[in-house]
Amino acid sequence: GENVEQHPSTLSVQEGDSAVIKCTYSDSASNYFPWYKQELGKRPQLIIDIRSNVGEKKDQRIAVTLNKTAKHFSLHITETQPEDSAVYFCAANRNQAGTALIFGKGTTLSVSS
Amino acid sequence: GAGVSQSPSNKVTEKGKDVELRCDPISGHTALYWYRQRLGQGLEFLIYFQGNSAPDKSGLPSDRFSAERTGESVSTLTIQRTQQEDSAVYLCASSLKPMNTEAFFGQGTRLTVV
Numbered sequence: 017g018e019n020v021e022q023h024p025s026t027l028s029v030q031e032g033d034s035a036v037i038k039c040t041y042s043d044s045a046s047n048y049f050p051w052y053k054q055e056l057g058k059r060p061q062l063i064i065d066i067r068s069n070v071g072e073k074k075d076q077r078i079a080v081t082l083n084k085t086a087k088h089f090s091l092h093i094t095e096t097q098p099e100d101s102a103v104y105f106c107a108a109n110r111n112q113a114g115t116a117l118i119f120g121k122g123t124t125l126s127v128s129s
Numbered sequence: 130g131a132g133v134s135q136s137p138s139n140k141v142t143e144k145g146k147d148v149e150l151r152c153d154p155i156s157g158h159t160a161l162y163w164y165r166q167r168l169g170q171g172l173e174f175l176i177y178f179q180g181n182s183a184p185d186k187s188g189l190p191s192d193r194f195s196a197e198r199t200g201e202s203v204s205t206l207t208i209q210r211t212q213q214e215d216s217a218v219y220l221c222a223s224s225l226k227p228m229n230t231e232a233f234f235g236q237g238t239r240l241t242v243v
Contacts, residue, residue, distance in 0.1 A: 017187065022171075059234040061222065062174070086161060089131065092152055116162060116185050117222075121171035 018043040022120025026075070029096050031129045039106035039120050040088040041082040044093040049089045050117070051083060054103045063104075096127045131155075133235035135221050141213055143242045150206040154223030162206050162222045162232060163196055172220065178204060178217045211242045 019042040029035050041049075050065035066073045066080045066089065073080050077096075080090040093100055106120045141187040142148050154161050163175040174188035178198040189195070193211075198204040208215055218239050222232040 046197040048230075052220065059137055059236050061234070062231045071197075116174055116177035116188070119164070 018046060018108055018118040020106060020108050020118050020120040022106050022123060023120065026124045026126070028126045028128065031096060031098060031102055031127055033096055034056060035089045035091075035096055035100070035127075037104055037123045038088060039108075040091070040106060041108040042087065043108065043110055044087065046110065047123075048109040048117075049080070050107050051080060051091050052105045052107065052119075053124075054105065056061075056086045056102075059105070093125075096125075098127050098129050099129045101125055109117075131231050133221055133223050134160075135238050136236035137238060139239045140238060140243075141243060144213060144242055145210055147154045147207065147209045148211055148240060150219050151220075152204045152206070152221030152223075152235060153222070154202070154204070155233055157201075158186070158223035158227065158233075159201050160224040160227050160230075160232075161198055162224075163204070164220045164222065165190075165217045166220055166237070167217045175206070175219075178183075189215050208240075211240075215243050216240055227237075 022039045047068035047127050051063050052060035053063045054060040056057045064075050064080050066082050077094045079092040103122045103124050106115045136151045161178040164172040176196045177185040193209045196205045196206045218237040220237045222234045224230045224232040
């Protein structure tokens with residue numbers, strides 16, 4: 017089945033710096049890769065997603081890149097702000113009948129001002 | 130409803146008792162997922178329902194765990210003979226279609242086994 021590895025587990029940056037979180041997946045048939053943000057005590061919420069027919073997607077300060085050959089995808093946050101502090105999860109779908117989203121173990125991002 | 134609703138929001142139970150957790154997905158969402166999140170940990174996949182297809186139960190950790198879904202509506206996750214290691218937040222999510230679409234999460238049920 018699908019296995020998603022996420023690195024680093026923790027990341028500390030200064031306000032205004034960039035942050036990069038990387039994930040790898042094992043199922044070459046996966047075709048959907050969302051990123052979720054979970055603030056303390058709250059539910060995970062989608063911040064950006066990318067499909068396998070696209071190599072890069074950007075939404076304001078957030079971008080995601082996908083390398084299908086290497087089976088890895090990354091989240092890039094530019095000009096970080098204290099409110100970006102949260103746990104970020106990557107995920108990949110298992111592209112089979114009855115597919116499910118499999119999540120990485122998360123990255124705790126801390127942005128200090 | 131406006132979002133995915135889970136009940137109860139908190140549940141404290143004694144070791145060995147059975148518990149039932151409920152999830153009301155967003156109306157019209159055919160896909161429904163259950164995840165477990167232990168304190169400070171990631172999202173552990175438990176089970177996935179898609180319409181009337183057979184559920185994907187590959188993530189259930191033991192035969193004490195089971196889940197049902199009535200058509201494309203309410204789902205219940207049942208844990209029998211609860212153990213302390215079952216303590217976690219149980220999150221439900223639903224999505225409009227089975228693949229390539231956003232999964233919306235409920236607020237979770239925090240289960241504490243004492």
